[in-house]
Amino acid sequence: GESVGLHLPTLSVQEGDNSIINCAYSNSASDYFIWYKQESGKGPQFIIDIRSNMDKRQGQRVTVLLNKTVKHLSLQIAATQPGDSAVYFCAEITNRDDKIIFGKGTRLHILP
Amino acid sequence: EPEVTQTPSHQVTQMGQEVILRCVPISNHLYFYWYRQILGQKVEFLVSFYNNEISEKSEIFDDQFSVERPDGSNFTLKIRSTKLEDSAMYFCASTTGQDQPQHFGDGTRLSIL
Numbered sequence: 001g002e003s004v005g006l007h008l009p010t011l012s013v014q015e016g017d018n019s020i021i022n023c024a025y026s027n028s029a030s031d032y033f034i035w036y037k038q039e040s041g042k043g044p045q046f047i048i049d050i051r052s053n054m055d056k057r058q059g060q061r062v063t064v065l066l067n068k069t070v071k072h073l074s075l076q077i078a079a080t081q082p083g084d085s086a087v088y089f090c091a092e093i094t095n096r097d098d099k100i101i102f103g104k105g106t107r108l109h110i111l112p
Numbered sequence: 113e114p115e116v117t118q119t120p121s122h123q124v125t126q127m128g129q130e131v132i133l134r135c136v137p138i139s140n141h142l143y144f145y146w147y148r149q150i151l152g153q154k155v156e157f158l159v160s161f162y163n164n165e166i167s168e169k170s171e172i173f174d175d176q177f178s179v180e181r182p183d184g185s186n187f188t189l190k191i192r193s194t195k196l197e198d199s200a201m202y203f204c205a206s207t208t209g210q211d212q213p214q215h216f217g218d219g220t221r222l223s224i225l
Contacts, residue, residue, distance in 0.1 A: 098207075
C-alpha cells in the first residue's frame with residue numbers, strides 16, 4: 001500500500017554541523033514531495049517541496065534531494081542551529097488526489 | 113504572513129458528546145483539509161473539501177464526522193458522538209491548489225473523558 005517512512009526516528013547533530021534526514025517512499029505514482037517541520041505544540045510547518053521532474057531543490061540553508069530510482073527523499077540542513085530542533089516529516093502527494101501522506105517523522109536533536 | 117488559525121487550542125469533552133472544531137483558513141485559499149495526529153504518531157489525513165463539497169475522505173472519517181464551511185471564512189469539523197479514541201490533535205490545512213503546499217494551523221488538542 002501507500003506509505004512514506006523515515007529511516008531514523010531520532011537524529012542527534014552537533015550545532016553548526018550539517019544534518020541529513022532521510023525518507024523512503026513506496027508509491028511510484030507520487031509526483032510531489034514536501035518536507036514539514038513540527039515543533040512541540042505546533043502544526044506542521046512547510047520547509048521545502050520538490051516535484052518529480054526535479055532531483056534537487058535548494059532553499060535557505062535547506063536542500064531537498066529526490067532519487068526516483070530508489071524512491072528516496074532527503075533533507076539537508078546546513079549549519080544546524082538550536083532552532084532547528086523539531087520533528088521532520090516527509091510527505092507525498094499523488095497526481096490523482098490531493099491528500100498528503102505523511103511519514104512517521106525524525107526528531108532532530110541539536111547538541112551544544 | 114497569513115496563517116491558518118484554529119480554535120479552541122484545547123477542547124475537553126465527555127464521551128458521547130458532540131464537538132465542533134473551528135478553523136479559519138488563509139483567505140485566498142480554495143482547498144481545505146482536516147488531519148489528525150494521535151500522540152506520538154504521524155499525521156493522518158481525514159478529509160479534503162473543495163467547492164463546498166467533500167473531495168476525498170479517509171476510512172477514519174466515518175458517519176460520526178462531518179465538515180462544513182458555513183460562511184466565507186470558517187471551516188468546521190464536527191464529531192457527533194465522541195469516543196475515547198477520538199482523543200488527538202486535529203489540524204486544519206488549506207492551499208491555493210492541489211499542486212501547492214498545504215499550510216497548517218497549530219491544531220486543537222481534543223481530549224475525550
